[in-house]
Structure formats: C-alpha cells, structure tokens
Amino acid sequence: MTMQADNIVIRIAKSFDGEGVTRLFCEDGTNPYGWSAHKWRHYYVDYPDGQPVAVVAEINGDIVGHYGMVPVVIGTLPAMLGLHAYVSVKYRGLTIISALMTEVDRICKAKGVAVICGFANPRFSLIKKTFFKWNTPFWLGFKKGAAPTDTVRGDAKFYFQYSDAWYPWRFGEDRNFYLSCFVDTEGNVRKQLLKIRDSNYNDENLSDSECWSKSMMYARDQESQFCQPFSVKVYDRSLIDLGILQPENWFIEMGDSDTFSYISWSEK
Numbered sequence: 001m002t003m004q005a006d007n008i009v010i011r012i013a014k015s016f017d018g019e020g021v022t023r024l025f026c027e028d029g030t031n032p033y034g035w036s037a038h039k040w041r042h043y044y045v046d047y048p049d050g051q052p053v054a055v056v057a058e059i060n061g062d063i064v065g066h067y068g069m070v071p072v073v074i075g076t077l078p079a080m081l082g083l084h085a086y087v088s089v090k091y092r093g094l095t096i097i098s099a100l101m102t103e104v105d106r107i108c109k110a111k112g113v114a115v116i117c118g119f120a121n122p123r124f125s126l127i128k129k130t131f132f133k134w135n136t137p138f139w140l141g142f143k144k145g146a147a148p149t150d151t152v153r154g155d156a157k158f159y160f161q162y163s164d165a166w167y168p169w170r171f172g173e174d175r176n177f178y179l180s181c182f183v184d185t186e187g188n189v190r191k192q193l194l195k196i197r198d199s200n201y202n203d204e205n206l207s208d209s210e211c212w213s214k215s216m217m218y219a220r221d222q223e224s225q226f227c228q229p230f231s232v233k234v235y236d237r238s239l240i241d242l243g244i245l246q247p248e249n250w251f252i253e254m255g256d257s258d259t260f261s262y263i264s265w266s267e268k
Helices: 015-025 037-044 094-110 122-131 166-171
Strands: 008-012 053-059 062-074 077-087 115-118 135-144 158-161 177-183 189-196 210-218 228-234
Touching: 008 094, 015 037, 015 053, 015 062, 015 077, 037 053, 037 062, 053 077, 053 094, 062 094, 062 115, 077 094, 094 122, 122 135, 122 228, 166 189
Parallel strands: 077 115, 189 210
Antiparallel strands: 008 053, 053 062, 062 077, 062 158, 115 228, 135 210, 135 228, 177 189
8 A cells, every 4th residue: 555654653652542543453353362451451551660761653543553562671781672663564664663762762862871672473574674673682592401501690681670560461371480371383392491580590490492592592593403593773872882783692582472371381
C-alpha cells in the first residue's frame, strides 16, 4: 500500500492504548502469545525498574505499528531493552518501521541511554542491522547440561542488572533460581534454566537443564543448531573501544529475554 508520510502519527503510547495494541498484535485472528490489554500494561505500566516507553504509529486513528522499550542497567550503563516490534501486514515496508525507529533513537538520546539492545528474531535483527545501524555482535546457542561455570558472571563487563522487584515482576515469584518447563513443537519437554540469582543451588537439579552459556556465543548464525541473535545499537561510541561488541565481554541468561515464558519446573 502506498502511504503519504503526513498520514502517519508517531507518538508515545498512553496507558489506555493496550486494547489498540492488542488488536494490532492479533490482527490475523490468532493470539498465540496471549496478548491482552492487561499483559501490555504489565510491560508498559507496571514495569518496576524505571519508566518504560512504547512508541506507536497511527493511521486514521488505528494503531498500525508498535515498538516498546524498558529501561535496564547493563553493567553500570543506562540502557534500554527493545521489545514487541510489530507493523501491520497492511503497511509492511520501511515507512512505518523507519518512523518508529527514528523516534526510538530520539527518545534514547534524550534520556541519555548509552545502548539499546534486543533479542529480536533473525529477520528483524537483519533489518535493524541493514537499515538502522544496529550491530549483531553474537548469536546465542543453547547448551544442554548447565554447569556451575555457565551460571557465573565472572569478569564480564556487560550484563543485565535488576532490582529485587524485577524478579517477581518477570517470573511471578521470588526465587533464587528459575527452572522452567518448555514443550517444543515436537512435544519434547525441556527443562530450561532461565535465571539464577546466587550460587545456592543444587547441581543435580540443573545438570539436565539447558541454558545460554558464554561457551555457546557465536560470531555468526550456526547451521547445525538454532541460535538467538543478540542486537545492540551503541549511542555512547566510547563503548566500542571498551569491547561492547565482543561476545567474551558479555554474560546473558535466557531470562534476560522476554521470549521465554516461565512455567515452574516444580509445578509441571
């Protein structure tokens, strides 16, 4: 569809926009991720670690595009985590997403954000890299059999830090570690270690779980296994010299990405 730029309104979403965003996310008549106004508010109103921002695109009063961000601390850096990018199938192309990403850049710079990052799917990760000056410094593979070394941050410079309130907000309960039950498309039940808060855990309880590990970070996608791209856009360019684009300087857990729903393994 051909659009005139002046027909598009780009604005920061209001708390009452949850229903309009849900209609956008479910425009094909399905709702595989259980979206509702309540779920949207959970991310963009109830988030405990600062002021989240959702940017929407409107045409004729209808929300046709969305990009969300929640503030995070990476090491000691003020950062944003990008979430829930979506453009209506009627308006796919670069016009809407370019307008959204331009506003995202403006907001991040105005807030003094050092870097924005995201766990987008491979296609959108490539779009961000190609058109919007993002980098994909590494891809995260899934290690089967979590070991103690996989759960230790070590001397990593860049890692996600959260308040105590974030953990029950993210997982729905307050625990030392979060083991989740995931059933894949082939019906296989998999134990996933999403997050660990301290070293007080039972090795036997984790040894048959899968996790993200520094040993499974790759500079490019792997044909032999599914990997999750991790993307960043660096606003503070001094971070390049500090190695923010080098995978060995990062520690990331599966629970840092909202991709993974938490279903307690103990209650499966």
